[in-house]
Amino acid sequence: MRYETERTRRRGHADTATDTLARGLGLFSIALGIAEIAAPRALARALGMKGQEGLIAGYGLREIATGVGILASKDPTPWIWGRVAGDGLDLATLATALEGDNPNKHNVGIAMAAVAGVTALDVYCAQTLSRESPHPLPPLQDYSDRTGYPRGIEQSRGAARDFEVPRDFRTPEALRPYTQPDLPQNPMPSM
Amino acid sequence: MKALVWHGTTDIRCDSVPDPEIEHPRDAIIKVTSCAICGSDLHLYDHFMPGMKSGDIMGHESMGEVVEVGSEAKGKLKVGDRVVIPFTIICGECDQCKRGNFSVCERTNRNGHIAAKAFGHSTAGLFGYTHLTGGYPGGQAEYLRVPFADATHIKVPDGISDEKLLFLSDIFPTGWQAAVQCDIQPTDTVAIWGAGPVGQMAIRSAVLLGARQVIAIDRIPERLAMAAAGGAITINFDEESVIERLNELTNGKGPEKCIDSVGMEAHAAGTIDAMYDRVKQATMMETDRPHVLREMAYVCRPAGTLSIPGVYGGLLDKIPFGAIMNKGLTIRTGQTHVNRWTDDLLRRIEEGQIDPSFVITHTVGLEEGPEMYKIFRDKQDGCIKVVLKP
Numbered sequence: 001m002r003y004e005t006e007r008t009r010r011r012g013h014a015d016t017a018t019d020t021l022a023r024g025l026g027l028f029s030i031a032l033g034i035a036e037i038a039a040p041r042a043l044a045r046a047l048g049m050k051g052q053e054g055l056i057a058g059y060g061l062r063e064i065a066t067g068v069g070i071l072a073s074k075d076p077t078p079w080i081w082g083r084v085a086g087d088g089l090d091l092a093t094l095a096t097a098l099e100g101d102n103p104n105k106h107n108v109g110i111a112m113a114a115v116a117g118v119t120a121l122d123v124y125c126a127q128t129l130s131r132e133s134p135h136p137l138p139p140l141q142d143y144s145d146r147t148g149y150p151r152g153i154e155q156s157r158g159a160a161r162d163f164e165v166p167r168d169f170r171t172p173e174a175l176r177p178y179t180q181p182d183l184p185q186n187p188m189p190s191m
Numbered sequence: 192m193k194a195l196v197w198h199g200t201t202d203i204r205c206d207s208v209p210d211p212e213i214e215h216p217r218d219a220i221i222k223v224t225s226c227a228i229c230g231s232d233l234h235l236y237d238h239f240m241p242g243m244k245s246g247d248i249m250g251h252e253s254m255g256e257v258v259e260v261g262s263e264a265k266g267k268l269k270v271g272d273r274v275v276i277p278f279t280i281i282c283g284e285c286d287q288c289k290r291g292n293f294s295v296c297e298r299t300n301r302n303g304h305i306a307a308k309a310f311g312h313s314t315a316g317l318f319g320y321t322h323l324t325g326g327y328p329g330g331q332a333e334y335l336r337v338p339f340a341d342a343t344h345i346k347v348p349d350g351i352s353d354e355k356l357l358f359l360s361d362i363f364p365t366g367w368q369a370a371v372q373c374d375i376q377p378t379d380t381v382a383i384w385g386a387g388p389v390g391q392m393a394i395r396s397a398v399l400l401g402a403r404q405v406i407a408i409d410r411i412p413e414r415l416a417m418a419a420a421g422g423a424i425t426i427n428f429d430e431e432s433v434i435e436r437l438n439e440l441t442n443g444k445g446p447e448k449c450i451d452s453v454g455m456e457a458h459a460a461g462t463i464d465a466m467y468d469r470v471k472q473a474t475m476m477e478t479d480r481p482h483v484l485r486e487m488a489y490v491c492r493p494a495g496t497l498s499i500p501g502v503y504g505g506l507l508d509k510i511p512f513g514a515i516m517n518k519g520l521t522i523r524t525g526q527t528h529v530n531r532w533t534d535d536l537l538r539r540i541e542e543g544q545i546d547p548s549f550v551i552t553h554t555v556g557l558e559e560g561p562e563m564y565k566i567f568r569d570k571q572d573g574c575i576k577v578v579l580k581p
Contacts, residue, residue, distance in 0.1 A: 027473050071466045074429065141552070141573030143417040148395045148549035153422045158377070158401030159544050163535065166291070171374040172521060175494045 018128045022076045025083060025125060028118070029067030036060025047111060048104035049097050059093075062086055080126040087119035193581065194332035195560045197247045200238040201568075203561045208248065211328065211336035216263035219340030221274060225353040226330050227252040228560070228577040229278075229361055230387045231454070231502045233568050235321065239455055239478070240504050242305070242321030251278035251318040252360040253330025254353060260340070267341040275345040276330060276337055277529035278361045280316035283342030294526035299339055300325045309505075314526065331560060333581040345533045348541075354548035355540055357578065358392070363536055363547045365500050365527040366392025366452070370400055372498040372523035373448035380404040380441050382490070383423070384483045385452035386414035388576045389500055391550050393450050394421045399544060402448075406440060408433055410458075413573040417550070434490045445492035454501025455479035464509060471508060478505030488514045499524035550576040557581045 036043065037060035040053040049056070066086060069079040094115065097108045149156040196206040211220055229252050234240045254275040260268050268274070281288050285297040296315035300306055303313030306323050316338070319329015327338065337343055347356045366389050373381060381397040383390050386409035397405045398421065407418035410429040419425050426436050437446055457465065457480045464482055471477035487497050488511045497520055515522070539545055552575045555563055563577045 023469070023473070027470060030470065068466065071469055072463075140416075141413050143413055143552075143573070143575075144420050146417050146549040147420045147422075148391070148545055148547065149398075149421075150543040150546050153398070156395075156544065157398055157422070160396075160399035160539065161377075161401045163371075163400060165371055165374050166531075168290075169371050169374060169523070171496060175519065175521065 018125060019076075021121070021125050022070055022080055022129065025080065025118075025122060026067045026070030026076070029063045029070065029083065031067075033060040033063030033065075033067060036063060046104060046107050047094070047097055048102035048108065052093075055093070059086075059090065075129075077126065077129040080122060080129060083122045084119065084126055087115055087122055090115050091119070192333035193557050194248045194328075195250060195557065195579075197235060197243055197249055198245050201236055201565070203236060203249060203564050205558045205560055208332070211334050213259060213261045214336065215338065216261040217339050217341055218261040219257055219264050219268050219337045219344075220259040221253070221255040221276065221335050221337060222258045223253050223255040223330055223333060223335055223581045225254055225357045226250050226332075226579050226581065227357060227360075227362075228331070228563060228567055228579065230389060231320070232564070234455060234502060234504065236564050236568060237456070240321050240323075240502075242323040242326075244322060244326070247319065247321075247326065248328040248330075248332055249319045250329030250331030251320055252357060252362070253318070253335055254347070254357050254360060255335070258334070264341040268344060272344075273347050273349060275347055275356055275359045275533075276318070276335065277343060277345060277359075277364075277533070278318055278320070279343075279526060279529050280318065280325065280327065280338055281342050281530060282339050288342070291528055291531045293528040293530050299343075302326060317526075331557065331579060331581075333557070342530075345530065345537070347537065351540065352548070354551055354578065355546055356537075358388075358547040358550070359529075359533050359536060359540075361527065361529065362388045362550070362576075363392050364529045364532040365389050366394075367396045367532050367536060368527045369393045369450045369452065369498045369500040370396035370402075371532075373397070373450065373496050375400040375402045375448065377401050378403055379448050380406065380446040381448045381450065382406045382408065382437055382446040382487075383418075383450040383452055384408045384487065385454075385501065386411070386418040386423075386425075387452060388550050390414075390450075390452035391417055391421060391575070392547065393452055393500070394418055394423045395545055397448075397450075398422045399539075404440065406437065406446065411570050413552075414570075414575060417575060421549075433486060437490050441492070445490050445495065447492050447495045449487040449491045449495065449497050451483045451487055451497070451499045451501040453483045455481070455503050457482040467509070477508050479503050479507050481507040481510060485509065485511055488512075488518075488520065491518065491520055493518040494520070496521045496523060500527070551578050553577045555579060 037057050040056040043056050044050050044053045066082050070076045094112045192210050194208045257268050257272040279294045280299040281293045281296045282298040287295045287297050294315050299316035300313045302322050302325050306313045316325030318327050379402050381402045383393050386407045405423045407423035408426045410427050415425040468480035557579050560579050567574045567577050
C-alpha cells in the first residue's frame, strides 16, 4: 500500500490488492533474473538456444533492474509497463527458437505459454495502476485543532515536570554529563 | 455475544460466540462499553505475529462495567465498578510485579513455556494477542473475562467520558513510558518515528515532560497535522531526508532521545534497506522490517537513548550495532508496565493536563469493526484511531 504525498499522483490510493500484485511481480522479476544470470547455459540448452547464453544473462540483468525498480519506487506503474515491454522482447526472442530444426521446440512452447501468462498479469496490473493514477486526490481531514491539551499548548509545555522518573528508568549516571549540558560538569578524570 | 474474531490473514469477522464465564475465583466479567483497535492489532491482522489461531477474539484496549466477580476478587472489585482493563494481565504478587515490571509478570502467561522457547523466558499474559502470550480472548466484544481481575484493572471515576479514559488501557501509558524511558531533560530534542496513536501520545508526553524540541516523523498528512497540533516539528520522510533534517534541527549533533513508535512493519520506500527487508520478509527469511531502528541508531546523538515501544516479533537483520556500541547508546524497550503509570496519568486527565480523546478519528459499532481494520491498516479516510462501541 502506498500513501502518496502531494508530489505523487497516487496519494490516497488504497488498492492494496494491485499493490500486492505489483510487489509480487517485482519479486518474481528478481528471482527470474537471478536464475537467468546463474544458469544461462542450462536455460539455453533446455530451449535449444545454444550460443545465446550472453543474451539470456543480459535479460536476467534487465529482470533484476525492473524488479528493483518496482520494489523501490513510490509509483511502480512505469516499471510494470517496463515489464510488459520486456515480456514482448522475451516472446519475440523465444519465437526465433521455434524456427528451423530446434529439437527442443516443445520446451520453447511451454516457455512461451508461461511468459504469455505472466504477460497477461503484467498487462492487468499495469492497466489497473494506470487507471487509478489520475483519480482525484481525496480531501485531507483537518486535525490541526487536535492538540490534546485542554489548557492549550503553551500552558502544557513542561506541565508534567513534577513527574519523578523512577530510578530504573533514568539515564545511566555515567552518561548524564554527555546528554545534559546544563548540569554542573564533573571534573574530567586525568587521562 | 458479538465479538471480533480472527479467522486468518486479513480475515476478521464479527461473530456470535459464547458469553465468557468465571473460570477462576480471581476472575471478573465486564460488560464492555468501549474498546479500540490498536496499531499492534494490525500485526495480527496482517499475520506478522505468529501464534494466532482461527477463532481467537481480538482486542486489548477495553473498558466497561463489572457485571460478575469471582470469590477471590471480591475484596478489590464489586459489581457496578467502572474499570479500564490494561492490556497486560498481572498477578500483582510475583517478583516482577512487585518491582513494577508488570509486562513481564511471571505468572499470568498460561502458555509461558511457549514464550520461554521463543524469548528465553516467559512474559506476561496479554488480552487478544496470540497464544505466545496466553491466548486469552480479547476485549473487542460485548463481554470480557478478566483473569487475575483483582490486580488487572484500573478503577476510574464516573463523570469522565469513556473516550478520555479508554486509552489508559494501552496507548497513553505506552506513549508515556516511551517518553519516560528517555528521561527527558529540558535541553533534549526528542525525535519520534511514527505518528500513529502511540506516536501521538509519545509526542504529548514528551511535551508535558518538558522536552526542548519534539520532532515527529511520518508521511501521512493527517498524522503529521495532528503531530504538529500537539507541538511537534514534523518531517515527511517521503519528501525530505530524515537524517539531514534531524541533523539540521540539532546543529548537526543529532537528537539526544529517539523513540521508535513504528515497530516491525516500517513502510519506508525507496531506500535500499527497506527494499532488502521487503524481499527478505516476502521470502520468509526475516520476520520484521527494522528500518526505523537502523535510522535511529545512525542519527542518535552519541550517549543518547533509543526508546522502543514499537512491537518487534522475531529476528532482525542488519542492525548497525557498531553505531550503537561505539556511540554508547542506551536502548530502553519492552511492553508497557501499564499499571505503573495509570494512577499518575488518570490524575493528569482529571486535572486537565491532557485529554487523550484528541486521537479518536472514527467511532463505530462492533459490526463495522472488520471494515475498520482495513480502513485503519490502509490509512484511508484520515483514520488514526478507531473506537468501537459494542
